[in-house]
Amino acid sequence: MENLNTILGVNLHTASIFDINEEKLLLLKSEDYYTKSDLFFFLQNELLKNKDNKDAYSYINYLISYYIMIILTPINYEELAYNYITEALKNSDNVLYKEWCLIFATLERPLLSNINAVSLANDVINEKPQSTIANTILMLF
Known part of the structure; x- marks a missing residue:
């Protein structure tokens, strides 16, 4: 986690999820698979913890969609990213x-x-x- 904190320039233990944005996600583009995966699972955990907070839940779904589409690009990444953004839009009209x-x-x-x-x-x-x-x-x- 310390590696992610250093790369992103935020303390993921104490920062608001809203302190993470697209620019910070892009910092991981050239990192190794394990570092990229660590952030993905951090975001998944935050998503589960915030399922009752519509603003945070929607924002995290957006971040995950962006992250999958631009940074992680696993198999079926386009469909996965689309599913996350449609989930964000169910709870927000941002x-x-x-x-x-x-x-x-x-x-x-x-x-x-x-x-x-x-x-x-x-x-x-x-x-x-x-x-x-x-x-x-x-x-x-």
Whole structure:
């Protein structure tokens, strides 16, 4: 755990889950499999501990989705990441989560249908008109 604390620049024992963000996750991109796995299981544990806290639960699902898709990339990583972000969206309408979910409409084998992607993109545009991914989705579909 100390290795993760050093790499991330936070004390995972005492920090809020909201102190972990995409930039911190990216610090693990070049680390070994075991270090990457340690953070994944840390996040899984936090997810279980926070199942009754909707904000934290949704945020952790988002972090795990991002982590699986960008850093860990295990077998079936696209579907796994999609499942975590859809779980986040069941409990939150955070625009950041909606934008991330739109990525799954752009895959070679899209996991988000065109109709759902357009609907979600319109939701994002209402809150964040400059969203690159939402505007791209609306141009594509």
